Amino acid sequence: MRVAIAGAGAVGRSIASELLENGHEVLLIDKAPTAISVERVPQAEWLLADACEITSLDEAALQRCNVVIAATGDDKVNLVVSLLAKTEYGVPRVVARVNNPKNEWLFNEAWGVDVAVSTPRLMSALVEEAVSVGDLVRLLRFSHGDANLVELTLPPEAALVGTRVGDVEWPEDTTLVTIIRGTRVLTPNKDDVLEAGDELLFVAAQAREEQLEQLLSVQRQGATG
Structure with a gap:
């Protein structure tokens, strides 16, 4: 995969090093x-x-690039790079760094952004993820489809503890992608049984997040399935 990174500062170089270690071709622009x-x-x-x-x-x-990453420290530059990459060159995947959380609303499909990564928001989300049990934590926003990567640690009192994944009626536009159980990373199948303390990662439409949180964290009368 060929990746172009606009911005060769500490962030851009770090991303480049990771991608190169994974066998990708990288171009740094500054x-x-x-x-x-x-x-x-x-x-x-x-x-x-x-x-x-x-x-x-x-x-x-x-x-020729499969991915363009706009990783400069200037949000205006990142938006222009994203727009040009998508509209002028048809780059399939555009990832943009958001430096100022107040500008996050601009980083969407209209500006050519497929994935917006807000460092302040990500750091706060990781803090929440580390200390929150039973609360839905938004880790990453995807522009296409208004979807987010969200995480919830299943509390012991949740009604779904002990329930098979295949027996749960998940909300529409919601997909369980990973279960982190201790040191194990599980690709969920219908026969996996949910356990207290499981870290569940979903790709979910923003409109379904409240419904998903209620399903996972609120004690209800009777279990699903």
Whole structure:
């Protein structure tokens, strides 16, 4: 997979290193000469250019990229890069960094963003995830379909403890993607039995989050199934 990253600061370089370790082809783009530190990520391609200019993106051959990541420290730049990547070059997947949470509402499909990653929101979500049991925690927002990656740790008093996954009537537009049980990561199947303390990860429509939280955390009369 070929990935172009706009912004070769600490964030961009870290992402590049992870992707390279996983066998992907990475191009780092930055307009600041001081940011071009080839020795820090020698396996990557480097381009000294302004990622907001069409001529620069032509030079980067953005049409050949499977993913573009807008990872600069400027939200305006990240939005422009995202829009150009999607509309001018048809990049299948565009991921954008949100620096100021107040701007998060802009990072959507209209600006070419498929996935918006807000560092402040993600950090607060990880704190909540570490200490919350029975509360739904939003970890990541996907622009397409208005869906979110959400997590809930199943409390001992939840009615669904002891229930088979296949017997639960999950809300519409909701998919259980992973069960984290201790040190194990489980791909859920219909015969898996939910246990207290399970960390459940869902991709769910935002409109279904309240319904999902009630299903998992509120003691109800009688179990599903």
